[in-house]
Amino acid sequence: MVQTAASITAKAQSRRKKRLSAIWLQFLGSMNLAISLLVVVAIASVIGTVLPQNQPYIDYLVQFGPFWFEVFRLLNLYDVYSAAWFLFILGFLILSTGVCVSRHMPAMWREVTRYRTHVREQSLLALSQHQRWQAQADTDTAAAVAMGALQGHGYRVRTEQRGDSLIIGGMQGRSMRLGYILTHVAVVVIAIGGLVDGNLPLKLMEMRGDVRIERENLPLSRVPSESWIAPETGAFQGSVNIPEGSNSGVVFLQLRDGYLVQELPFEIFVEQFRIEHYPNGMPSSYESDLVLHDPELDEPIRQTISVNHPLTHRGHTIYQASFGDGGTRMEITGRLLDGTGTEVPITGRIFEDLQLELGAVERTLELDDFQLLNIQPDARAVTRTGARNEFMNSGPSFNYTLRDEAGQARYYHTYMAPVRVEDQWYYLHGMRLDQGEPFRYLHIPVDDRSSMDFFMEFHQALHDRNRVDAASQRAADTLLTQMGVANPQLVSQVARTADEMIRYLLNGGFGAVEAHLESRVEGAANAPMLREFSQAVLQRTLFEIYLEMLADRRGVTPASLQIEDTDRRFFEDAMNAVSGVAEYGAPLILQLDHFEYRQATGLMITRSPGKGIVYTGSALLIIGIFLLFYVSHRRVWAMITPKADGTTDVLMGGVNQRRPEQFEEEFASLTRSVDQHLGPVSQTSKD
Structure with missing residues (x-):
């Protein structure tokens, strides 16, 4: 029979295809490929364990710097288990191991089922x-x-x-041979579970454009619909903060540089949140009383969860993860620092933004956080008793942000009650320009009525031009008389210098005063003496104002006023505080008068539909390894x-x-x- 050239070519192509198919099957089912893929998966799993996953990008940027941040981002190491390359490797591992099992299964089955009774004597x-x-x-x-x-x-x-x-x-x-099969099948099953929990459905929705990551911090009602995920869509791990007495039916998924809103098939209501502390202020335990309302249930589920004691319902596991403020209501008095003595009543809740109209100045007040306890080591107790485990509670405090019309922000931390610092009591008002910096505190001295009223009155008096002029005249006259100089014109000149220095003090602190004096005495032959004299005039003028106010407060004349050490200490602290106010950078000082504390529980909610698959694969792997190591396949013939x-x-x-x-x-x-x-x-x- 004569074959045509076309038929010969077709047969040759068919043989080549069969050879290529055999080569591919041999490659996919090779042990070297499976081991290589397992090594890559193991390395990726180590990275995903060591490197915190799904954190805000700004945290990674601060930790690693711009260069390595970008390298790790391109490799998608911030979300390893959902990375496309990781899911691809898992899929390829399933294919490779599946081919290996399918190729060797018949031979292994024959090995465990046939008794080989065809043996010969030799x-x-x-x-x-x-x-x-x-x-x-x-x-x-x-x-x-x-x-x-x-x-x-x-x-x-x-x-x-x-x-x-x-x-x-x-x-x-013969079950030892079954161990080979079980271990290979276990790898396939575990990899399938990893694919399911790697949130492959979300990846596919992203590829199709069905979901869009939201990058702006928006209220829940304003998050667009394309950033929402329907209930029971796939695996996820997210978090949500729920205040006491409130409920939520969603959880927020941190994803790369944004977030998605995952709907839940039930609602979580927080009845109460409780927390206990160690003596040093660290939390020792915290728990939440939850009520789950599910349309599929006749009665809601009531359960208390705590750390390591979660609640699981419909494949969703709810963990007690953190805690925070739930919107504490505060009544605040804002005291203007413009010398008018005006007080501005402010009422708001934590996480609320308020617009303040302060005359010609407009500010946005952002109430950021509230701390009920501020526990620190009691330095005096350590000195007195030699103990190292005594602490003091400085009381409530709150954090807020002030933004000007241009959006420039300064961050503040204010204590409600006075705080003892080196056996003296002060109202502490912290300020920083960047959230990564530590707070620098303004120390306002406490008066004999445990308030900062007297200091505020003193600061207000420094803005009173008439009072400052009179005090500077008295200060100049006193100092020149002590020097034996009786010159009314010189007294007026010195008084004007004191008045000028107080304006510099109010606007820029003692640093501005020193710079002003340096410019005035520059080039003078007796510059050090002039600088020292000017400083003495400034201090004397401030002291004259302080004496006048102190006498009025005690109902006596300045001449009959008895000055005690505590009065002098208050004056020194007040001068430092006046200088600090100039650098404080706010048009007013806030003082917390009353609050209604409200806590919030931080819940982490996970859904892992592949968890059961992974557990099944792990059980198969354990059984298979046990059979391989502890069962010996033996044959005997007679x-x-x-x-x-x-x-x-x-x-x-x-x-x-x-x-x-x-x-x-x-x-x-x-x-x-x-x-x-x-x-x-x-x-x-x-x-």
């Missing part, structure tokens, strides 16, 4: 463990003895007549051949490649069992 004699008997018994008796010995040692047996000989095949520990002289030849041989030493003892026990019925070994060959 094959048994070639085994390292074999024995031979010339039995004075018939074939049936010899066969019964051999089968009894094998079954007595736990072997399954099969018989087959091959010519004149009866072949008895015995096998034990060939029973009748002889012409009426005797029966019994040849028994066995093999165990995993544990030859242990099998040698077992085979010896088998031969002893046969010896008891057939007599001692008549011939042994180890060739």
Whole structure:
């Protein structure tokens, strides 16, 4: 039959395709490929464990810097388990291991089901463990003895007549071969579970454009619909803060540089949140009383959760993860620092933004956080008793942000009650320009009524031009008289200098005063003396104002006023505070008068539909490894051949490649069992 060129070419192409298919199958099912993929998965898992996942991008940027942040971002190391390359490797691992199992499954199945009763005499004699008997018994008796010995040692047996000989095949520990299958299948099952929990559905929705990551911090009602995920769509891990007495039916998923809103098939209501603290102020335990309202339930679920004691419902696990403020309501008095003494009442809640109209100045007040406890080591207690475990509570405080019309922000931290610092009491008002900086505190001294009223009055008096002029005249006259100079014109000139320095003090603090003095005395022959005299005039003027106010406060004349050490200490602290106010950067000082504390529980909610799959795969892997390590596959054959002289030849041989030493003892026990019925070994060959 003549073949055409086309048919020859078609057959050649078919053979090439078959060869390529065989090569691909061999490659996919190779052990080297599977091990390589497992190593990559293991390395990625280590990275995902060491490197915190799904954190805000700004945290990674601060931690690693711009260069490495961008490198890790391109590699998608901030969300390893949902990275496209990781899911691809898992899918390829499933394919590779599946091909490997499908290729080797038939051979392994034959290995565990066939007894290989087609063995020959020379094959048994070639085994390292074999024995031979010339039995004075018939074939049936010899066969019964051999089968009894094998079954007595736990072997399954099969018989087959091959010519004149009866072949008895015995096998034990065949489940070891099953261990190979289970371990490979376990890898496939675990990888499938990893794919399911890798949130493949979300990846597909992103690729199709069905969801869009929201990057702006918006109220929940303003988050667009394309940033919402329907309930029970896939695996997720998110968090939500719920104030006491409030409920939520969503959870927020941190995803790269934004977030998505995951809907829940139920609502969570927080009845109460409780927290306990160690003496040093660190939380010792916290728990939440939750009520779950599910349309599929006749009655809501009520349960208290705490750290390591979560609540699981409909595949969703709710963990107690954190805590925070839930919108504490505060009543605040804002005291303007423009010298008018105006007080501005402010009422708001934490996380609320307020617009302040302060005359010609407009500010946005953002109430950021509230701390009920501020516990610190009590330095005085340590000095007094030598103990290192005594602490003091500085009381409530709150954080807020002030933004000007241009959006420039300064961050503040204010205590409600006075705080003791080196045996003196102050109202502490912290300020910083950047959230990464520590607070620098303005120390306002406490008066004899445990308030900062007297300081505020003193600061207001420094803006009173008439009072400052009179005080500077008295200060200049006193200092010049002490120097023996009686010159009214010089007194007026010195008084104007003091008035000018106070304006610099109010606007820029003592630093501005020093800079002003340096510019005035620059080049003068007696510059140090002029600088010292000017400083003395400023201090005396401030002290004159302070004496006048102190006398009015006590209802006496300045001449009859008794100055005590505490008064002088207050004056020194007040001068430092006046200088600090100039650098405070706010048009007013806030003082917390009253609050209604409200806490919020921080919940982490996870849904892992692949968890059961992974658990199943892990169980299979454990069983498979146990079978591989602790079960030994052993085979023993007995060939029973009748002889012409009426005797029966019994040849028994066995093999165990995993544990030859242990099998040698077992085979010896088998031969002893046969010896008891057939007599001692008549011939042994180890060739």
